[in-house]
Amino acid sequence: MNYGELLKNAKENMNGNCKACKVCNGEACRGVMPGPGGKATGDGFVRSYLKLQQIKVHMDTIYEEDTIDTSCTFFGQKFAFPAFAAPIAGTPIQYGPQYDQQAYTKAVVDGCKNAGTLAFTFFDPNDSDTLKSIIEADGWGIPTIKPWPLQVMADQFKAAEQAGALAVCTDVDGAGLALVQGGKNPVGPKSVKQLSTLVQSVKIPVIIKGIMTVAGAKKAVDTGAYAIVISTHGGRVQDQTPAPIEMLEEIYAAVKGKIKIFIDGGIRSGVDVFKCLALGADAVLIGRPYPVAVYGGGMEGATFYTNMLAAQFKETLMMTATKNVSEINREKVFIDKNF
Ligand SMILES: Cc1cc2nc3c(=O)[nH]c(=O)nc-3n(C[C@H](O)[C@H](O)[C@H](O)COP(=O)(O)O)c2cc1C
Incomplete structure (x- = not known):
């Protein structure tokens, strides 16, 4: 398999909402929802991609050659490199019937595990089967829970813990999801007190997804x-x-050392992963390329794509005189003056 073949297969296997573009930058799918597009004008997705491209890496290849270690440790586990698959809900509607939610989740969980990384997954309160893949993978996955009514969330937090998941995540920004706002379990904002109650209700680490301001990051710390x-x-x-990526440096300055910082949005290569770490992230999540990898190559497609990113990441460390992830810092990158 090569990446071109994977994209070609994906395009054939999907429903046309996603064009499996060579560069997944949000242009061809602006506003396509259901589908992979950004909301309304689609600028949010497009900008995430473009801003990352304004950051460049500084090369330095004068150093004594040594082993390069791309590994990282979170939740007491070692991973091949700091990039995880982001949660993707509703694959049959968004991308096509070839993968229902459970089949997609299974492929991405196992595919990432095989490559030494990890997948975040959508946890559907109406379908406990969406936890099954994580149980079958001995907890190797992070169920992600929308900001439903508090009791629904609390039950899901417990279920995630009982499933043996390494950690549990809640996408608090899911409050803005038009598709689920008026459903059986309406989504909405959650207070620091409500989130603290959830964090305290489980022994596993909790990740809060959808932070975009210093104030929001400080509340998450609380x-x-x-x-x-x-x-x-x-x-x-x-x-x-x-x-x-435009918010990363100021959020890092405000909360570094108090909470781990992950980031996602438009990250498409191992070089992009490196840039995010240089600006203060501990790890990244990657979204849309994973359904493309799975529709194009199943579980093997997810493994292939992850290994490809890992190789690009390792090469970037080699080309920038960086022996391991802890040596990645702000001095390793150049930021375009128009950033
Ligand atoms: C079709 C689709 C479904 C998504 N579903 C979820 C979800 O259920 N929960 C969530 O936290 N994020 C969801 N996301 C957002 C991703 O997890 C991630 O934050 C985003 O896709 C990252 O940007 P990228 O795709 O440019 O890498 C979804 C994204 C897409 C495109």
């Missing part, structure tokens, strides 16, 4: 969570936001 994900949900919950 909940006792393990990590935040700086994220706009891929531009799907609010039009006209800054790109997550």
Whole structure:
């Protein structure tokens, strides 16, 4: 398999909402929802991609050659490199019937595990089967829970813990999801007190996804969570936001050392992973390329794509005189003056 073949297969296997573009930058799918597009004008998704491209890496290859270690440790587990698959809900509607939610989740969980990384997954309160893949993978996955009514969330937090999941996540920005706002379990904002209650209700680490301001990051610290994900949900919950990467440095300055910082939005290569770490992230999540990898190559497609990113990441460390992830810092990157 090569990446070109994977994209070609994906395009054939999907329902046409996603074009499996060579560069997944949000242009061809602006506003396509259901589908992979950003909300309304689609600018949120497009900007996330473009802003990352304004960051460049500084090369330095004068150093004594040594082993390069790309590994990282979270939740007491070692991973091949700091990039995880982001949660993706509703694959049959968004991408086509070839993968129902459970089949997609199974492919991405196992595919990432095989490559030494981890997948975040959508946890449907109406379908406990969406936890099954994580149980079958001995807890190797992070169920992600929308900001439903508090009791529904509390039950799901417990179920995630009982399933043996390494950690549990809640995408608080899911409050802006038009598709689920008026459903059986309406989504909505949650207070620091409500989130603290959830964090305290389980022994596993809790990740709060969808933070985009210093104030939001400080509130997340107050909940006792393990990590935040700086994220706009891929531009799907609010039009006209800054790109997550534009918020990273100031959020890092405000909360570094108090909470782990993950980020997502437009990250498409191992080089992009490196840039995010240079600006203060501990790890990244990658969204849309994973359904493309799965529709194009099943579980093997997810493994292939992850290994490809890992190789690009390792090469970037080699080309920038960086022996391991802890040596990645702000001096390793150049930021375009128009950033
Ligand atoms: C079709 C689709 C479904 C998504 N479903 C969820 C979800 O259920 N929960 C969630 O936290 N994020 C969801 N996201 C957002 C991703 O987890 C992630 O934040 C975003 O896609 C990252 O940007 P990227 O796709 O540019 O990498 C979804 C994104 C897409 C495109």
